[in-house]
Amino acid sequence: MFPTYTTCRYLYCFQVEALADQLTQREGELIQEKDEVKKLATFLKQASQDAKKLVDEERAFARAEIENARAAVQRVEEALQEHERMSRALGKQDLEELMKDVREARRIRMLHQPSKVMDMEHELQALRIQLAEKSKHYLKLQKELTMSKKGKENTPYLYEIDGTEALGSYLVIYHCSDRAREISECNIQWYRSTSECGKKELISGATKSVYAPEPFDVGRFLEAVIMTDGQTITVRTTTPIDSAAGLGNYVEALVRRHDTEFNVVIIQINGVDNQSQSIHVLHVGKMRMKLCKGKTTVAKEYYSNLMQLCGVRGGGNAAAQAVYWQAKDGQSFVLAFESERERNAAIMLARRFAFDCNIMLAGPDDRAATGT
Template identity: 60%
Template sequence: MTKISPEIETKMPMEAVPPVSADVSFISNSFPKYKLGADHQVLQETAEDNQGPSLKEVIEQEASNLSEQNNRISVRDLASKFDKNLSAAAKLSNEAKLREVPSLEGHVLLKKLRDALEYLKGRFTGRNKEDVANAISMVEALAVKLTQNEGELIQEKFEVKKLLNFLKQASEDAKKLVNQEKSFACAEIESARAVVLRIGEALEEQEKVTEASKPQDVDGLVEEVQEARRIRLLHQPSKVMAMEYELRALRDQIQEKSVFSIQLQKELTMSKWDKENKSHSYKLDGSEALGSYMQVKPCTSEVPQVSKCSFQWYRLSSEGSWGEVISGANKSIYAPDPLDVGRMLQVDIVSDGKKLTLTTNPIQTVPGLGSQVEALLRKSNTDFNVVISQMNGKDHSSHSTHSFNVGRMRIKLCRGWITKAREIYSPTMQLCGVRSDVSNAAKTLFWQARKGLSFVLTFESEKDRNVAIMIARKHVLDCNVVLVGPDDLV
């Protein structure tokens, strides 16, 4: 016999199950599908539709594209590319923020679902209770899976934020570089325009002169040539040769007397210097010429050493009628500046409360220096190899070689692609020979690029240092600026 039991329908009161909060909302209409694997492991089923690459893959792809294109795109394209990537990173950041909402809603839903299943587990018995327990374990596994996804989301969000900050900084640097190059280009264009205007004016003046000057009569020129030939035939060749020999002899005599006069002048200067030093305790040692340096030394061992004395150098006129203080030149060593050529130098020595004054002859220039400067002025830029000895008054640790580029509109100090300073000529810029007792003082100059940024640069030779100063002072005249040392009179 078959026993038929009546069907008993179990109704669960609606108020017993905790309702899902009405505040919970989902961005997508479908919930991810999961299945229970071995050992109650929750596995997520793959979605049929392809959602595209992940956020991490997109970030890596963009970073690799930027690295490949960094060396072959222009500054303006680089700036626009950074702006596009910045907007893309901002969009990815917004998407990452939107993905935080489903994560929070999933936690709320899983908690309410688990509470409901716990309530049912207490109501059911037997097989139904085991099914409810399996469902609870699946919900807990889903919560763990959701927590792992949330951790990955936080890591992706951190990477997106890091990339966003990098792109913002790179975009600002690119815009700054574009503006700087634009200003340099405008200055070059204005300079070229002024040169073109000057050339046009010169051509117009030449055309006016050509039109004003009438061509001479050909017959008149022929007559003048014939008259010149007739006069030349009238002269006796022997007398002409005798006159040439007399002129050569006179030139030789003048040259010998000039050499003798220079020797007498040197002997007179030395005798005068010896007479003065008999009563002096200190003397100036060194050549009184550009490219050398002068140093105060004691004449006897009875006087105090130079380290216990104070000094101040002055720049006098060629006649010695007036003078100016050389600011910062208060050491025992001074290397003449191109501004000192043709002028005398004076140093005041204070020792044991007594003041002693020593004066030099007019500073002489270096032979061939002017012609080299004139040749280099025809170029738009001139490079010199230098070593940074000091930066902002402090010793520079690196002794690597840098490039000191003197141009028509600006001065640039760099090493390869690294630029230390790049400044357009301005009233705040200063350039002169170094005025301290550093080693190789004749090879060293002081350059203040702008207020708050100064360098002490050492050149390969004394000639390079003086040429760089003279070229910069020639170029700066086109910008209506005077380039001298601190507190120098202009």
């Protein structure tokens, strides 16, 4: 028996409703899955942001730790350097104190236990005094002989040079006749020559009645031309200038040092009198000269053709202990030493070191005279 139309329609409607229910149910499930996907996406996004924030925080913390470590290392390095500097300073101070103690011990020993060296020094000093006396006596005889010759030749004898003709002394021109004018009223110029009839070399700036021989004059005659009342009168030393006893050996001993210190007083600066009498130290080194007061450097120059050094050309009996030093153009000094020996040793030592640097260290215009 076949189903009727009504039955078929009823079955069809029933199937459609069942299918609609299934679709509705499936749509609900899809909506629920979509909501879950959205929740999951939101959760993942939040997790990503949290992870990024955590990474940034860890990175900042790591950077801070690195900076702290660097600062700590720098502090340690600075502390080590400071410790090293302090150790050096303390070591240097200890060494200086030790050297002072050694020098003081030597001084006390020399005071209480005179050595053979001191005895020899006393003997040498006595011999120097005897030699100076004999030299004066010899010069006196030479002058008397010269006066006798001039008397026979009817030569007017108006002026004469007095003084020991050697390093460490000073020569003075004086008038020895009532007909002669006062020497202060005359024009004077000093010269040096290699022999009695040799070519004269003008000593620039030596225009006073007093002249202290310097090492450059050793072995040469000195003469002065006196101009007064239209007359030109020449006086000269009776013998070449002699070196000071023991000076050469003293300088040779100083040459072995890298630097030698001399105590000096500044008399003039750039031609202007210096009122201060404070002690300065003149360093004469193998490459340069330096003038200091304590830790303050007054002048420091390497040997050069601009530098000049010579004995003071005039200035009274103190000239034998003074030098003229031009460190460079526009900077010059007149320095007084503790003794004539120190003054001449400083000049000879500086010239020796300058010569090793191919520099002729001399006074104003002396290079022209020596052909340099």
